[in-house]
Amino acid sequence: MLTTILNLISLEEPTAPAGGGMSWIFLVAIVVLFGWMFWKQSRDQKKRKEQIAKLDKGAKVVTNAGIYGKICEVNDATFIVEIAPGVKITIDKGCVFPANEDKK
Numbered sequence: 001m002l003t004t005i006l007n008l009i010s011l012e013e014p015t016a017p018a019g020g021g022m023s024w025i026f027l028v029a030i031v032v033l034f035g036w037m038f039w040k041q042s043r044d045q046k047k048r049k050e051q052i053a054k055l056d057k058g059a060k061v062v063t064n065a066g067i068y069g070k071i072c073e074v075n076d077a078t079f080i081v082e083i084a085p086g087v088k089i090t091i092d093k094g095c096v097f098p099a100n101e102d103k104k
Helices: 002-009 022-054
Strands: 062-064 067-073 078-084 087-092 096-098
Touching: 002 078, 022 096
Parallel strands: none
Antiparallel strands: 062 067, 062 096, 067 078, 078 087
């Protein structure tokens, strides 16, 4: 019993528990996951900018509000879209997507 108490009181520093390297694996996995997410987001943004740049007068589009129309005029930051005969609206370029004619 005395040896047990002396062992508990000893001045030796406790050793690190086994498996301390596993935290590095999780850290690397998190960094890779975030890197992949940012890469995918930048790739999608680039694709979206290319889609908007391709839109020209006469292209059929749908707004983010679900309004279908045809581009009548292209300005720097906006499109003028005809949504019905004689009805034209001005809409921001970021709010317009190319229309899938199969769904209409």
